[in-house]
Amino acid sequence: MEDLLARHRKEQKDLQARITQKKKSATKKTRRGINDECDRLQRDLSERHQAEIAELNGETNEPLVNKLDDLSVNGNDLDGEKQVSETAQDGEPRAAESPATHSSQSSSSTSSTQTKKPNRQKARLARRAAEQAAQAAQAEEEASKQTDHRGNEKEVMEGVFKRLKLKEVDINPDGHCLFSAVACQLEEIGLGLKPDANRIVLQPSTISRMDTVVSPRHDGYRAVRAVTADFIMEHKDDFEAFMEEPLEQYTRKIKLTAEWGGQLELQAIARAYGVVINVIQGDGRIEKIEPGETDGIHDEEEKRKRVVWLAYYRHTYGLGEHYNALTTQA
Template sequence: MEDLQAKHRKEQRDLQARITQKKKSATKKTRKGVNDECESWQRELLERQQAEIAQLDGDPPAEDLDDLNIADDSEAAATSDGLRDADSKTASPARSTTPSSSTLPSQTGPKKPSRQKARLARRAAEREADAAAAASEAANQVDRRSNEKEAMQAVFTRLALTERDIAPDGHCLYSAVATQLAEVGLGLRSAGSKNTEDLGADAGEQTSTSKVDGYKSVRQVTGKYVLAHADDFSAFIEEPLDEYARKIMFTAEWGGQLELQAMARAYGVEINVIQGDGRIEKFEPGDTNDEGERKKIWLAYYRHSYGLGEHYNALSQAA
């Protein structure tokens, strides 16, 4: 009996957890149906457990007592016309009797627990099918990171470019441009500036080609160029231009196409960006005296290969 009671307690805990999960997923439209289904589960469990206790005690369920008829072998044989003698109902309990199979309570248990097992089996099968579908989808999923690296490496090889890693810290675009400007022999001041004052007081001495601080100068030049050419950029910005420029100059806000265009014009340099699918996007410097003498720098733009998201690396041309 103790084992059965322990089993019943576990079944009640499991059912309560199942009901709690079911009600959490219910919506206003499905709440009534969910409540009805939960009550049905509780009723079915109670009925089945009561039947199991009664069977263990050797007592038939209360609703079957009126249908239980016991007759001895001799009296059953004497009533071939289908009628039983009234005295057979009071046969001595001391006599050995063999009840008719049609009068015994069912030994297979209530049908409702069987339906419950069928539902559980069906749900288990559905979960297995979902897991198999998810595994199949994962197996067929495109490896974007590997594809991106392969496509870009093919372009690097074709153009004789060597990749230089830049720290993925939010300043990667500006650091990569600063690195390449120094490599092609350009300073970090804008093409039209003659002294460090053109960069503003916050630029300070950041006109060197320092790998650590070079991005700061590039940020200053880029932000000030955007402010000075509001008509060219304001239509592409959804916030006040001065606020946008402030983020460029003084925060770690990521840069994109607008900033690349501003840098190309501010430094009078052509910026070529190799994309993850092998395409090359070019940003022109605008008016130049001699396009043949135009300086070019190269960057690699990644979408999928870095955990923090979009990233730029510098690319050096072979000597």
């Protein structure tokens, strides 16, 4: 049993490592499929482990064994059948049993009934519960030794914020976080939500959405989403090759749904608004997205101002990937 449990622990640890690696490599497009696959792998391993433990304990066909036990303990019907006109092996009728003999047999049957065998099913269940408790304790111990990705990510990020004198602005994790964080930053640096007309021609529906924005912090994401979709549609040759679905369907999701934003959207935002986007990663790296040509912007102070800072989390938030805005501390 110890060898089997040791192998089970090793297989569980190996599977956890595989699951962690799969989830790290997931993108927003493949996350749901990978999560389903990881759940299936965990379920299959748990079922196989339980089956192997049951086989080692000799628990196969348990319901049939219990039924046979019940028959052997409560076999009154069988005894009644045996008492119906039995004959000896030589064909002669058996002698009738005397009252004393019958009384003795009845006493013996009563004694046998009163001293039932131990309930083997209860014993097996208790043993199985003890083994499962031991496995849970082992899993908890192994989990405590695993890397605290959430804690490490937060610690590294806060160190970078302090070094660069940045202050984090919490954004609601609702699927719009990337666009909300950008809207917050555009307002912070004084650019506003409407991009330069020389960089992009906005659709009438986009202009209408901008006019209905209450505040950049509250629902500014609506305007940024529409500008992003328009820019991608207008420069489809630069983006279409990286999409996993038709261009019209992709841009419609960006504009009208809570579809998460990623690398393509960051590129479109940087170019549409003519800003540099610095994204601080959980490992301390800073990814820089350039706006391309900045026609008409010659003043160096203006260029330094047109910088958007974002914090990108992979582990800290329960719903998955998340962006917060970052502002310079006074």
